[in-house]
Amino acid sequence: MPPPLPAEPNRPAVRLTNVTKTFGQHTAVNRLSLEVPAGCTYGFIGPNGSGKTTTIRTILHIFHPDSGEVEVLGERSTRAANDRIGYLPEERGLYKKMTVRRVLAYYAALKGMKRADAAAEIQKWLAKMGLSEWADKKVEALSKGMAQKIQFIAAVIARPELLILDEPFSGLDPVNLEVLRSAILELRAQGTTVIFSTHDMTMAETMCDFIFMIYRGNKVLDGTLAAIQQGYGEDTVRVNCAGGAELLRSLPGVELVRDLGQSQELRHRDPQALLRDLASCTTVRHFEVCKPSLHDIFIRIAKPDAQELQPPKTSGGGS
Amino acid sequence: MNKIWRVASTEYLNAVRSKAFLFGVLALPILMAISVGVQVYAQKKTDLTPRRLAVLDRSGQLYEALAAKSRARNEWLRTAENSVSVEMKGRRLKLDMPRQPEFVLEEFKFPGGDLKAAELQLSGRVRRKELFAFVIIGRNILAPGATNHAELLYHTQTPTFHELPGWLDSTLNAEIRERRFTAAGVDSKQVRQLSQPVPLQRLGIAEQKSSGEVIAARHENRIATHAVPIGAMMLLFMVVMSSAPPLLNTVLEEKMQKISEVLISSVSPFQLMLGKLLGTVMVSLTLSTLYLVGVSWMLWKFGQLENVPGHLFAWFFLFQLLALLMFGSVFIAVGAACSEIRDAQNLMFPVMMLIMIPMLTWMAVLQSPASPFSRALSLFPPATPLIMFLRLAIPPGPAWWEVALGIVLTTLFMLGCVWASAKIFRIGILSQGQAPSIPKMIAWVFSK
Numbered sequence: 001m002p003p004p005l006p007a008e009p010n011r012p013a014v015r016l017t018n019v020t021k022t023f024g025q026h027t028a029v030n031r032l033s034l035e036v037p038a039g040c041t042y043g044f045i046g047p048n049g050s051g052k053t054t055t056i057r058t059i060l061h062i063f064h065p066d067s068g069e070v071e072v073l074g075e076r077s078t079r080a081a082n083d084r085i086g087y088l089p090e091e092r093g094l095y096k097k098m099t100v101r102r103v104l105a106y107y108a109a110l111k112g113m114k115r116a117d118a119a120a121e122i123q124k125w126l127a128k129m130g131l132s133e134w135a136d137k138k139v140e141a142l143s144k145g146m147a148q149k150i151q152f153i154a155a156v157i158a159r160p161e162l163l164i165l166d167e168p169f170s171g172l173d174p175v176n177l178e179v180l181r182s183a184i185l186e187l188r189a190q191g192t193t194v195i196f197s198t199h200d201m202t203m204a205e206t207m208c209d210f211i212f213m214i215y216r217g218n219k220v221l222d223g224t225l226a227a228i229q230q231g232y233g234e235d236t237v238r239v240n241c242a243g244g245a246e247l248l249r250s251l252p253g254v255e256l257v258r259d260l261g262q263s264q265e266l267r268h269r270d271p272q273a274l275l276r277d278l279a280s281c282t283t284v285r286h287f288e289v290c291k292p293s294l295h296d297i298f299i300r301i302a303k304p305d306a307q308e309l310q311p312p313k314t315s316g317g318g319s
Numbered sequence: 320m321n322k323i324w325r326v327a328s329t330e331y332l333n334a335v336r337s338k339a340f341l342f343g344v345l346a347l348p349i350l351m352a353i354s355v356g357v358q359v360y361a362q363k364k365t366d367l368t369p370r371r372l373a374v375l376d377r378s379g380q381l382y383e384a385l386a387a388k389s390r391a392r393n394e395w396l397r398t399a400e401n402s403v404s405v406e407m408k409g410r411r412l413k414l415d416m417p418r419q420p421e422f423v424l425e426e427f428k429f430p431g432g433d434l435k436a437a438e439l440q441l442s443g444r445v446r447r448k449e450l451f452a453f454v455i456i457g458r459n460i461l462a463p464g465a466t467n468h469a470e471l472l473y474h475t476q477t478p479t480f481h482e483l484p485g486w487l488d489s490t491l492n493a494e495i496r497e498r499r500f501t502a503a504g505v506d507s508k509q510v511r512q513l514s515q516p517v518p519l520q521r522l523g524i525a526e527q528k529s530s531g532e533v534i535a536a537r538h539e540n541r542i543a544t545h546a547v548p549i550g551a552m553m554l555l556f557m558v559v560m561s562s563a564p565p566l567l568n569t570v571l572e573e574k575m576q577k578i579s580e581v582l583i584s585s586v587s588p589f590q591l592m593l594g595k596l597l598g599t600v601m602v603s604l605t606l607s608t609l610y611l612v613g614v615s616w617m618l619w620k621f622g623q624l625e626n627v628p629g630h631l632f633a634w635f636f637l638f639q640l641l642a643l644l645m646f647g648s649v650f651i652a653v654g655a656a657c658s659e660i661r662d663a664q665n666l667m668f669p670v671m672m673l674i675m676i677p678m679l680t681w682m683a684v685l686q687s688p689a690s691p692f693s694r695a696l697s698l699f700p701p702a703t704p705l706i707m708f709l710r711l712a713i714p715p716g717p718a719w720w721e722v723a724l725g726i727v728l729t730t731l732f733m734l735g736c737v738w739a740s741a742k743i744f745r746i747g748i749l750s751q752g753q754a755p756s757i758p759k760m761i762a763w764v765f766s767k
């Protein structure tokens with residue numbers, strides 16, 4: 001049992017210090033340091049197999065790191081904080097033969113919640129998710145969307161201080177996605193620290209206070225969206241012109257053209273030179289120099305032939 | 320501890336509320352009732368078609384006597400009561416006897432000397448179903464010393480029907496003996512009296528109390544010395560087998576349905592495994608309690624409960640507990656290590672072999688419960704629960720130190736199994752893909 005940690009104002013909800021986790025010859029997480037401030041929403045992004053789930057499992061003490069320190073909600077000891085953490089894994093399932101109410105009561109009990117408190121909380125969350133009439137139905141009778149909402153309730157039922165959601169929005173229709181998004185934001189407003197991993201860059205941009213990206217086990221981004229975008233400079237241009245993407249690709253200095261339909265997004269070291277080139281050869285309806293989107297940054301880092309594997313310097317957010 | 324209890328109680332309630340549990344409880348009595356019912360029905364449906372038998376009596380002296388005895392037997396079958404009366408707990412129960420077909424004999428006269436031709440002719444009649452069988456009695460069968468079995472030849476196409484050759488054998492030999500005695504001038508009645516066998520009575524041993532009172536040896540009770548030990552051991556085996564292997568499926572299903580990761584984010588793998596194990600133990604104890612109550616009621620109903628020593632019930636529960644914890648933890652580990660049922664079945668084989676050891680050796684133990692082999696086997700932890708229990712059920716039972724040593728060794732082995740299984744479970748429960756080999760699982764046990 002490690003000694004109790006000294007009092008620390010503004011102690012982060014999660015602090016990883018030089019955490020390394022290997023599986024055989026494969027290093028899943030390499031000397032990762034990360035601080036998740038309490039009460040914020042932290043987005044974990046990264047390509048499949050980059051180390052997101054391993055990081056999450058390490059935070060949950062499901063995996064023990066080979067080296068480094070893990071501190072969660074002020075606890076360093078194994079699993080001491082787990083009752084205060086809600087977790088929705090990427091691959092999820094429920095006991096099909098149990099009723100919805102019993103499944104949720106079971107998960108609440110495993111988190112150490114009293115039966116009466118759990119019953120009230122179950123009632124509240126089922127009503128919030130529009131599933132009250134399904135409380136005493138077996139899980140196998142639920143649709144996929146309903147089951148996903150029940151799994152979310154299972155993660156939040158014990159009123160966690162830290163909520164970790166691994167791909168919470170995958171497979172959800174827009175209506176259910178909005179229900180879940182609202183619920184997460186509501187929890188965030190109540191002071192719950194939320195960590196979620198996602199492949200939806202727009203969702204990460206709109207919901208997260210901080211973004212963390214891991215690539216091949218290494219941290220490549222960590223900070224606020226604005227700080228990350230700042231680090232990538234103002235070389236992104238959004239254009240609407242006659243000739244479209246095909247014309248843009250033919251111009252000198254143009255990189256990474258992304259066709260958005262009505263407009264195109266691209267990179268150019270000298271936007272003013274690009275504007276001159278465009279004006280000389282086509283009709284320009286819209287020309288905007290903007291910060292790169294998270295999607296763009298993600299592609300730049302994770303594209304197989306990308307040159308920029310090393311992250312640019314960022315400021316703010318985690319370490 | 321609280322979390323282990325939560326997992327255990329949920330496992331228990333899920334199991335006992337399921338239809339499978341109800342089926343499990345009712346399966347044994349239903350199967351036994353069906354088995355008895357089918358046997359009774361099959362007995363009543365015995366083929367009672369008279370069996371026609373041709374007799375070629377080359378001695379020329381035995382056919383008439385044989386035919387007379389056959390007629391007497393047929394007459395007895397027609398008139399005699401086909402049931403016996405048995406006294407049980409002061410009441411008389413009537414038990415139906417198996418019914419038998421009549422034997423109809425005909426003499427086959429064969430004046431010629433060609434035995435082969437006679438045999439061929441009679442065989443043809445058997446083939447055409449005119450006869451069920453035929454018997455050839457040798458020419459010199461009454462001669463003293465004519466013991467060559469070739470003198471008495473029974474031919475049939477239905478060798479699985481034993482009543483007719485059995486009856487022929489005993490009837491003809493009794494008649495031949497009588498004739499030989501008469502021919503030798505010996506009084507056959509006197510010979511029968513003199514050669515009357517004296518039944519061997521089997522008894523236990525006498526005891527002397529500290530007060531000096533001598534307790535006489537009691538007659539051997541086959542129910543107490545054989546039926547109770549075998550029945551009790553089989554019941555224990557059945558209860559263990561119906562509870563431990565399903566743990567593999569439970570864990571594997573949770574893994575396949577992706578429930579495990581949610582669970583181990585709330586409880587440690589060890590707590591989860593132990594909770595499951597204890598839940599299963601509780602289910603199994605419920606099942607065995609129900610069975611033992613039912614069996615005890617049946618034994619009491621038929622006045623046989625006194626043949627079951629009371630201490631046997633306590634041993635039953637103790638060894639059931641040890642066996643379940645030992646084998647259950649191993650099955651949990653195998654379930655956690657695999658991702659598919661097919662892989663699990665391959666890994667189950669060595670475990671099943673260990674469980675089956677008592678089933679392959681119990682007869683030898685029953686014959687000589689105190690032999691070095693039986694004693695050694697009862698101290699081999701995977702076999703201890705069943706073999707030591709069997710030895711305890713056979714009067715007078717093993718020495719106390721053997722039982723104590725067996726329990727200590729099995730408890731240590733069980734703790735080792737739980738510890739090793741917990742290590743495998745911790746790693747295996749989140750592993751995906753191909754099942755690990757046994758050496759790899761052993762490496763998991765010793766990994767940090």
